[in-house]
Amino acid sequence: xxxxxxxxxxxxxxxxxVAAFIYLAMQVSGLAFNDKTQGYxxxxxxxxxxxxxxxxxxxxxxxxxGQVESIEYDKEYYMxxxxxxxxxxxDNIPTDSSVAILTSGLIGEKYLGISIGAEEEVLHNGDExxxxxxxxxxxxxxxxxxxxxxxxx
Amino acid sequence: xxxxxxxxxxxxGFIESLGQSGIFLFQSLFRLPxxxxxxxxxxxxxxxxxxxxxxIIIIVSxxxxxxxxxxQGYSILTSYGSExxxxxxxxxxLLRELGPVVTGLLFAGRAGSALTAEIGLMKATEQLSSYEMxxxxxxxxxxxxxxxxxxxxxxxxxxxxxxxxxxxxxMVSVNWLGVYEGSFWAxxxxxxxxDTDIMNGIIKSFVFAIAVVWIAVxxxxxxxPTSEGIGRATTRTVVMxxxxxxxxxxxLTAAMFGDF
Numbered sequence: 191x192x193x194x195x196x197x198x199x200x201x202x203x204x205x206x207x208v209a210a211f212i213y214l215a216m217q218v219s220g221l222a223f224n225d226k227t228q229g230y231x232x233x234x235x236x237x238x239x240x241x242x243x244x245x246x247x248x249x250x251x252x253x254x255x256g257q258v259e260s261i262e263y264d265k266e267y268y269m270x271x272x273x274x275x276x277x278x279x280x281d282n283i284p285t286d287s288s289v290a291i292l293t294s295g296l297i298g299e300k301y302l303g304i305s306i307g308a309e310e311e312v313l314h315n316g317d318e319x320x321x322x323x324x325x326x327x328x329x330x331x332x333x334x335x336x337x338x339x340x341x342x343x
Numbered sequence: 344x345x346x347x348x349x350x351x352x353x354x355x356g357f358i359e360s361l362g363q364s365g366i367f368l369f370q371s372l373f374r375l376p377x378x379x380x381x382x383x384x385x386x387x388x389x390x391x392x393x394x395x396x397x398x399i400i401i402i403v404s405x406x407x408x409x410x411x412x413x414x415q416g417y418s419i420l421t422s423y424g425s426e427x428x429x430x431x432x433x434x435x436x437l438l439r440e441l442g443p444v445v446t447g448l449l450f451a452g453r454a455g456s457a458l459t460a461e462i463g464l465m466k467a468t469e470q471l472s473s474y475e476m477x478x479x480x481x482x483x484x485x486x487x488x489x490x491x492x493x494x495x496x497x498x499x500x501x502x503x504x505x506x507x508x509x510x511x512x513x514m515v516s517v518n519w520l521g522v523y524e525g526s527f528w529a530x531x532x533x534x535x536x537x538d539t540d541i542m543n544g545i546i547k548s549f550v551f552a553i554a555v556v557w558i559a560v561x562x563x564x565x566x567x568p569t570s571e572g573i574g575r576a577t578t579r580t581v582v583m584x585x586x587x588x589x590x591x592x593x594x595l596t597a598a599m600f601g602d603f
Contacts, residue, residue: 193384196391203395207499210506214541218434218509220532245533294427294526299533 230315235269240325242300255280284309288321364561371486385488393454394496409508413515427526431534433512438544442505447551451584455559459580462563463573493556501548543599555584
């Protein structure tokens with residue numbers, strides 16, 4: 191009788207452990223099982239990614255429409271090549287759209303924002319966005335400010 | 344001259360007991376009980392007393408640590424205007440460090456001391472020798488189920504600790520301090536990686552479990568079979584177990600997150 195109750199409680203204990211594991215995997219680390227199957231990939235080259243990381247979100251009008259898949263150094267162009275996955279239901283991004291690296295908050299995470307262009311043609315799997323705007327690097331901004339202040343005098 | 348001799352004897356004794364406890368661990372783990380039904384029954388009972396009974400203290404301390412982390416993190420991050428990063432802070436601290444380490448320390452205090460005292464009392468009341476008289480190996484019947492139960496329970500407890508801590512921290516920061524819930528989860532999901540953070544936390548708690556349970560059952564098994572001896576062995580379990588966890592944590596952290 192006592193053994194049966196202990197067995198039941200041990201079962202509940204182990205189920206709690208499994209539930210905690212699933213909660214941590216899905217909700218906390220954002221692991222999704224159907225990650226790569228939905229959506230198409232596009233790429234863009236930046237002069238300076240300034241702390242953008244894998245799995246950063248890609249937004250249009252502030253709404254998340256995809257995520258950064260990989261970031262690597264492009265030896266040929268001396269630039270950073272960013273590959274991103276866009277959800278398949280967002281299939282009408284014009285080819286002349288521009289993409290910028292933005293920051294949420296003062297020291298928040300970096301993300302990509304796509305500004306829509308005017309072209310009739312839309313992006314497909316493997317296409318590239320050519321109009322890119324690099325991350326704002328604080329040192330460069332301060333440098334420019336000091337240069338301007340110097341030239342005024 | 345006496346100092347050198349004492350030091351030598353101390354080192355000798357340490358190495359000797361390390362070797363003996365290694366043989367002890369090997370013998371208990373690789374001489375499994377005779378019948379599977381019996382083994383599972385013994386194992387389930389130990390999981391009950393080691394894991395289920397530790398659940399309350401793990402859940403309560405996980406909740407309070409999560410809430411404190413959220414409050415402290417918020418009060419610092421809000422001065423930079425980035426209070427949404429409190430989710431990232433909470434998840435990384437709990438999954439990488441506090442989950443395995445605090446669970447290990449609580450486990451050493453709650454379950455490790457109980458294991459040592461129980462086995463020590465079995466020895467003092469000559470239950471272990473009576474098992475031997477009956478032709479039953481006490482290592483198989485008493486030690487092995489406790490070792491296996493402890494080693495499997497602690498990672499589960501650490502997972503529950505982290506999950507409860509993150510949930511409680513979420514309650515404090517979102518419902519009380521007014522952090523926007525979407526950016527709380529977004530900052531967390533972007534910085535927490537399944538293989539580096541969650542799996543490394545599980546590996547850590549697994550290593551801590553082996554260390555603590557090994558120390559606990561060995562101390563109980565070799566203690567002086569007197570009431571004073573059992574008391575000393577229990578103290579030693581908690582002290583050595585806690586120190587082992589903190590030392591191993593440094594080594595594991597250096598190995599896992601040390602390459603910049």
